Amino acid sequence: MSNEAAVVEKVQEVVKAPAEPLLSKRRKKIVSDPLSEDNPITVQVLGICSALAVTVKMEPTLVMSVAVVFVIVFSNLIISLLRNTIPNRVRIIVQLAVIATLVTLVSEVLKAYYYDMFKVLSVFVGLIITNCIVMGRLEAYAMGNKPYDSILDGLGSGFGYAWIILTVAFFRELLGSGSIFDFKIFEAVGWYSFPNNGLMVDPVGAFMVLGILIWVQRTKTGYVEH
């Protein structure tokens, strides 16, 4: 695999004689693809576990999104920088070690400065380690691409994950608790009798919202699974 990657790289280097613009068409595509057409959650169906678990309210979801974007971008960068020195036979372990380090870092910082949120997210921050999106990007992209492109790829996948779970959380909190970021939205507009839907607070609600989201997206993009 690394042989192939090396060859591909050489070819690329020969072809692009003038430096590629920082935001060339190809690079824009790296970021925009995972946002919609190749979304990690709705198309690749990865990272569902945390998408279901943390999306009851907007605030923890936002913290989780930031954490995932941070981990995915920096692990992509680190692995990409090391990609030519990482021994092929232990590469999965190296990837895991890098992810685990970054996740522990996030977890420790949350514990020190955002203790309430640390308690709410508890295990799910730790579970970023096993989030298939992160490892998937490292193995599929960062191992064979340059650092800057890897960062873009990380941003794309990270935000692709983030906007989906934030959308799910938006509907779950709105319908399940009648609030957005704990701000009672229905009471604010004078609708005091708004019935909170208990189903939305349960993981079942996340499945439903996510299902509808995938449906809408696939209708728009015309994506069909083969």
Place this chain on the structure above:
Amino acid sequence: MQQSNTYIIIFSAIMTIVIGGLMSLTSVVLKPMQDKQVELDTKKKILGAVMDISAIKDPDEILAVYNKRVRSVVVDIDGNDIEIDGKGNPVVAEKVNIQKNYKVDPETRSYPVFMFMAENGEDVDSYIFPMFGAGLWDWISGYIALDKDLNTVRGIAFDHRQETPGLGARITEDEVQGRYVGKKLFSETGSFESINMVKGEGNTGLSQHEVDGLSGATMTAKGVNKMLEHYISCYDAFIAKRKPDNKITLNY
């Protein structure tokens, strides 16, 4: 390209050292801040059991209120005060590790009692007892605040490590904790009844010793019930000593 075993071993060794060093550095640097957060969290929970502190945002203010209003003692299973521990060091109620205590024999544990003082600073307004037990996945803990009569629940505050978010983790929600307020621990004949969280949600016609349960979290509710019963019974001697009237009043 296939690297040699030596290369792999050296690479792994360097990686381990770098990552290990980074991790311990983070841990050491952030430890004081984390300890402060934990201390603040403990005091917030103790206060949260008796009063609404959600309006107070400033951590220092919470600590100030705590220092002003809360007195604490540590008692043993027989309700006698403990001043020094086995090694001769003074015992501080806030520093007693409930989790460690949970693992030792109930007879030899130290039991902290927090007393929320009235505005005048002399009379006890409310007694707060810590609790510790097992939930579905990991430990659960809590503080229960009782009125002066040491029977009626003033408030309760739960905490947990890994109960399922949206299910068992709901024990930390105000709405769920509010269900305990006004319930009684002892029957009218003075016998210990504890307070049970019943199975299912939306139950009506609950007695003085029952609260509505959590849908989908029966195991957590069971853990909460067991914790409450077990820990309060350990404070039995203390409660008996402090109760305003030790006589049992029978209502016929």
